[in-house]
Amino acid sequence: MSKIDTRLNVSPVPPDEIFALNGAYAVDPHPQKVSLGVGVYRTDDGKPWPLPVVQKAEKELVVDDDLFRHEYTAIEGDVPFLGIARDLMFGFEGKQGEEEAKARIGSVQTVAGTGANHLGALFLAHHMKPPTVWLSNPSWANHQTIWELAGVPRKTYPYYHAATRSFDFEGMMSSLESEAQEGDVVLLHACAHNPTGLDPNKEQWVAIADLCERKKLFPFFDSAYQGFASGSVEEDAWAVRYFFNNKPDMEMCVAQSFSKNFGLYGQRVGAFHYCTNRASTTLRDVVVNNLCHLIRGEFSMGPRVGCSIVKKVLTSEELTADWHQDLQVMSSRIKTMRKALYNELVRLQTPGTWEHIIQQNGMFSYTGLSPKQVYALKDKYHIYLLKSGRASISGLSQKNVAYVAQAIDDVIRNEN
Ligand code: LMR
Secondary structure (H helix, E strand, O other): OOOOOEEEEEEEEOHHHHHHHHHHHHOOOOOEEEEOOOOOOEEOOOOOOOOOHHHHHHHHHHHOOOOOOOOOOOOOHHHHHHHHHHHHHOOOOOOOOOOOHOEEEEEEEEHHHHHHHHHHHHHHHOOOOOOOEEEEEEOOHHHHHHHOOOOOEEEEEEEEOOOOOOOOEHHHHHHHHHHHHOOEEEEEEOOOOOOOOOOOOHHHHHHHHHHHHHHEEEEEEEEEOOOOOOOOOOOOOOHHHHHHOOOOOOOOEEEEEEOOOOOHHHEEEEEEEOOOOOOOHHHHHHHHHHHHHHHHHEEEEEOOOOHHHHEEEEEHHHHHHHHHHHHHHHHHHHHHHHHHHHHHHOOOOOOOOHHHHHHOOEEEOOOOOOOHHHHHHHHHEEEEEOOOEEEHHHOOOOOOOHHHHHHHHHHHOOOO
C-alpha cells in the first residue's frame, strides 16, 4: 500500500489554558468543584446570569417582530449600534460641539473583544507596520496569540511587581522610555487589567499618555470591562477618554467588548474604533474603508443579534438605567467576594499577606499562588484557576468561599 502523505507542515500548539481549564472543570464530577478559571460572571449560586435588562430587551425585540432582524447588515456592521458604542466609550452625550471629535473616530463592528483586538492588529500590521508591539508582562494570554498571528514582533514591558504584588509603574515607564521606538504600538488595558486586577491611577495614566505622545508611540486600548469593573461606565473609560481628549495630535485605537458588561459572552458583540489625529480629518473614511476590506475577506460582517440587544438597551433611557443597576449588581458582588475571601484567609492566619485581593479591581485576582499551589488546589480540592495564580473572583460564592480559603491555607501550609 502506498504511503498516504500530507502536504501540511503542522505541529501541535499548546491548548488554550483558559478554555482547556473550563472543559476540565465541566467534566469533573466532584460535588465541591469550584471554577475560578474563565472570566465569566456567576451568581452566588454559581449560575450564569443573563442580565435582567438583556432579558427585557430580548422580549421587546421578539415582540417588535422586526422582519429584518436576521438579514445581513453592512460590512462595517450595524451603523446605529456603532454610533452608540462609540458614544459610550468616548463619552459623547449628544451635546453641541461634539461633531468635530466624532469625526476623528472610524468605527466598525467586530466579533467581540478578541475580534476587535485581532482586526486592529491586522490593520496596523498591514497599514502601519509597527516595528514592535509592547504588551504588559503579564497580559491576557490571547494578546500574544493575536499579535503573533498578525506577524508583529512582540516585546513586553514590566507591569507587575511580584514582591509587593503591586503595579510596577516605574518599571513600565523606564522600559518604554529606554527601549520603545517611534511607531511602536503599546497595548494598554483600559481598566480592570487582566490578569493582575491592577490599574494605573489617574496621575499615572497622564504620565503614560505624555510618554506615548513624546515618544510617538501608538496606544492600543483593550476595553473589555467598561462599567463592569467599578460599576461606573465613566470611571472605567477614564483613561481612553483622557488620551482621546487631551492628546488630539496622537492617533490611537480602542478594541471594545460587550461580553462582560452585558453578559453577552457567546453573542460576540464588539467594536473597533480608530482615532485619527486632529490634523488628519479626511483619514477616517479611508480607514473605515480599509477595515471593511479586511472584514469582508475574513467574516463579511459582525453578527447581528447581540448588537441589536445592546442597541435596544442604550437607546432607551429606562433600559439604560436598568443596565446601570445590573452593572452595580455584578461589580458589587465581586467586591463582596474579594472581601469575603480576604476575611477568611485572615481569620485562618494563612501565611502571607492578602490585602492585594481587596485592592485589585475587576474580574480577577492575581493571587500570588505558585503554579505548584495552583496544581495542588486542582488535584486535591477540585478548585480550578490559571497556573499564573489568576483567579476569577466571580466563581466565589458565600457557599464556597470558606472551602476555597481553607484549601488555599492547606496548600500553602503543607507545601514541601
Ligand atoms: C478570560 O480572560 O478568562 C476571558 O476574557 C475569556 C477569554 O476569552 O479569555
